[in-house]
Amino acid sequence: QSALTQPASVSGSPGQSITISCTGTSSDVGAYNYVSWYQQDPGKAPKLMIYEVSNRPSGVSNRFSGSKSGNTASLTISGLQAEDEADYYCSSYTSSSTVIFGGGTRLTVL
Amino acid sequence: EVQLVESGGGLVQPGRSLRLSCTVSGFTLGDYAMSWFRQAPGKGLEWVGFIRSKPYGGTTEYAASVKGRFTISRDDSKSIAYVQMNSLKTEDTAVYYCARHRRGYAFEIWGQGTMVTVSS
Numbered sequence: 538q539s540a541l542t543q544p545a546s547v548s549g550s551p552g553q554s555i556t557i558s559c560t561g562t563s564s565d566v567g568a569y570n571y572v573s574w575y576q577q578d579p580g581k582a583p584k585l586m587i588y589e590v591s592n593r594p595s596g597v598s599n600r601f602s603g604s605k606s607g608n609t610a611s612l613t614i615s616g617l618q619a620e621d622e623a624d625y626y627c628s629s630y631t632s633s634s635t636v637i638f639g640g641g642t643r644l645t646v647l
Numbered sequence: 648e649v650q651l652v653e654s655g656g657g658l659v660q661p662g663r664s665l666r667l668s669c670t671v672s673g674f675t676l677g678d679y680a681m682s683w684f685r686q687a688p689g690k691g692l693e694w695v696g697f698i699r700s701k702p703y704g705g706t707t708e709y710a711a712s713v714k715g716r717f718t719i720s721r722d723d724s725k726s727i728a729y730v731q732m733n734s735l736k737t738e739d740t741a742v743y744y745c746a747r748h749r750r751g752y753a754f755e756i757w758g759q760g761t762m763v764t765v766s767s
Contacts, residue, residue: 540691573753575692582744582760583692588753626692630752634708636682636694 559627571630656761669745677723
């Protein structure tokens with residue numbers, strides 16, 4: 538099963554909003570509301586930012602939001618801050634009872 | 648404090664085996680499904696497989712890239728999850744992470760990772 542498709546990089550200035558897309562198929566993103574997003578700083582373990590498409594774990598800033606339309610999920614970060622600079626990964630449960638990740642998106646805060 | 652600590656990584660020759668452990672504290676391992684992941688140097692995250700909790704059968708699922716070579720198990724009495732890695736290949740070189748599931752196949756608590764290098 539191929540990885541989910543994410544842009545390799547996105548950038549934005551402090552205070553702006555950015556959106557990272559995550560495109561899958563009708564067998565994964567489109568089939569279930571089991572899309573999650575992770576933030577990873579270099580050399581660190583990933584951190585869960587969004588689960589079940591649009592839910593934020595306790596402690597995650599409300600500047601982070603998630604959505605889904607068809608086979609594409611999106612992560613939006615509003616009020617961009619320097620500390621948001623990191624790699625972001627989406628993941629989805631699949632109809633094969635497996636989990637797949639996107640290739641990752643490097644967010645640069647200009 | 649909820650914590651996961653991976654151990655057992657190291658340098659291993661191609662074709663050999665290695666077992667990684669994920670020791671948890673601060674919660675009851677038996678209440679949760681657990682997953683293993685890996686990240687090759689400079690690459691993205693890859694899910695390796697997961698094991699369900701005993702109430703859900705304790706069954707396992709694997710990524711195609713490791714199916715038949717890797718086996719995930721758990722010892723809830725010791726608060727440890729394992730991944731037994733056999734017939735290792737150079738492409739298995741990566742940092743390996745374990746993580747605790749939350750609902751919806753999301754992974755809410757991660758360990759710090761352990762490096763596995765497969766090389767002759």
